[in-house]
Amino acid sequence: MFIPITHFTYKEAIGKANCFHDKGHGAKCSVSSYPFMAAFGIVQTMLSQIPSFHKLSFLSIIATVMSFSYASIGxxxxxxVVASGNGKVGKTGVTGTVVGVDVTASDKIWKSFQATGDIAFSYAYSSILVEIQDTLRSSPPENRVMKKASLAGVSTTTFIYMLCGCIGYAAFGNKAPGDFLTDFFYEPYWLIxxxxxxxxxxxxxxxQxxxxxxxxxxxxxxxxxxxxxxxxTKEHSMNIPFLGKWRINFFRLVWRTAYVILTTVVAMIFPFFNSILGLIGAAAFWPLTVYFPVEMHISQRKIKKYSMRWIGLKLLVLVCLIVTLxxxxxxxxxxxxxxxxYKHFHS
Incomplete structure (x- = not known):
């Protein structure tokens, strides 16, 4: 849960883009991200009181529309930049950054491993699949609907990721930043x-x-x-302006608020998006996305031990474990x- 908060520097990027537009791209524009992180925590404290996952459909729709919007813009x-032919700021190559020129050998190895964790995190969505399936109607069968939805979702996500990665690398080469919209694009500022x-x-x-x-x-x-x-356990009914009757549970109020505060404070202390993203991706990917689903599939289908299919699945689990480590x-x-x-709490 630290990831959305550490990545809330995009609000900071809006201030920087406006500053560069007003003062020129060479100006020193420094905007602290901490007030925005704190504001994010306050918003999440309120939204976290939504009783259950079933009430989040409107947020899911917003997230989907927004993700397509900013990805398309990027x-x-x-x-x-590629079409203009004069925007590239780094060389391109099959092996990426050049050892001894762009990075040291050890840095390239560590960053490659970290990037693998970033990719793993992008597909570590299995923890919410059961929750999503639980919101579906019984007809048609939930498992069939989820298979189609998962295939469509993963295919679309992969296509967009590949576009962002390939076109971004073609545009900026080995100097390609982790976040195009915060590090290289400043004009047109209103679009950014x-x-x-x-x-x-x-x-x-x-x-949420x-x-x-x-x-x-x-x-x-x-x-x-x-x-x-x-x-x-007890639910209390309260009338809230503009929202009508709202069920309040004191434990839910205290526990969820404490959780949001904790994650916000930790994110403010360690605002290192890519590193934390890779670490959490690595921690969640293998057990939740690979090991448990594969083991459940083997058990459900009663796949014979040491059969070719069993060996193939076990090899998949082993390879993914190595990648995760x-x-x-x-x-x-x-x-x-x-x-x-890093200097904590400095802009």
């Missing part, structure tokens, strides 16, 4: 502002989509452990370097 701007605003809205929705399963898991376990505790190592190294070089 791809379009990168294509414009709009794209960054789309990302902000996407992150607001994304936080990933946090709600955690909220509900903890609350359900607490209700099972202390079913007689009114603080945990390498990604975790690279992300930890990157995080350590960032921590040593």
């Amino acid at each position: 791809i379009g701007l990168a294509m414009a 502002d709009f794209a960054n605003a789309c990302i902000v809205l996407h992150l607001i929705a994304a936080y 989509v990933f946090a709600q399963p955690i909220f509900q898991f903890v609350e359900n376990e607490c209700k099972k452990a202390w079913p007689e505790n009114n603080f945990i 390498l990604a975790a190592i690279g992300s930890i190294v990157g995080l350590m370097k960032s921590v040593m070089a």
Whole structure:
């Protein structure tokens, strides 16, 4: 949950884009991200009181529209740079950055591992699949609907990722930044502002989509452990202006607020997006996206031990485990370097 908060620097990017537009691209434009992170935490504190995942459909729609919007803008701007023929600021090559010129050999290895973790995080969505499936109607069968939805979602996501990666690299070469919209594009500033605003809205929705399963898991376990505790189980009805009647549970209010505050503070202390992204991606990818689904598939289909299919699936699990460990190592190294070089609570 630190990821959407650390990535909330896109709100900071809006201020920078406006500053560069007003004062010129060579101006020193420094905008602190901490007020924006704090504001993000306040918004999430309010949204976290949404009782369940079933009430998040409007946020999911917003996130989808926003993601398509800013991705399209980023791809379009990168294509414009490629078409102009004079925007490239780094060499291109099959192997990427050049050892001894752009990076050292060790840096390239660690960054490659970290990038693997970033990619893994992009596909670590399995934790919310069950929650999504639980919102579907029984007819047609949920598993068939989810298979089609997963195929469409993964295919679309991969296509957009490939476009962003390939066209972005063609535009900027080995100097390609981690975030095009914050590091290289400043004009037209109004379009950059709009794209960054789309990302902000996407992150607001994304936080809730990933946090709600955690909220509900903890609350359900607490209700099972202390079913007689009114603080945990009792719902109170309150009239809230413009929202009408709203169910308030004091445990939900305290626990979710504390969770948001904790994640916000940690994100403000360690605002290292790429390193944390890779680390969390590595930690979540193998067990949730590979190991458990494969083991459940083997058990459900009763695949014979040591059959070709069984061996193939086990090899897949092993390869993904190795990739996950390498990604975790690279992300930890990157995080350590960032921590040593970073001055906390300085703009």
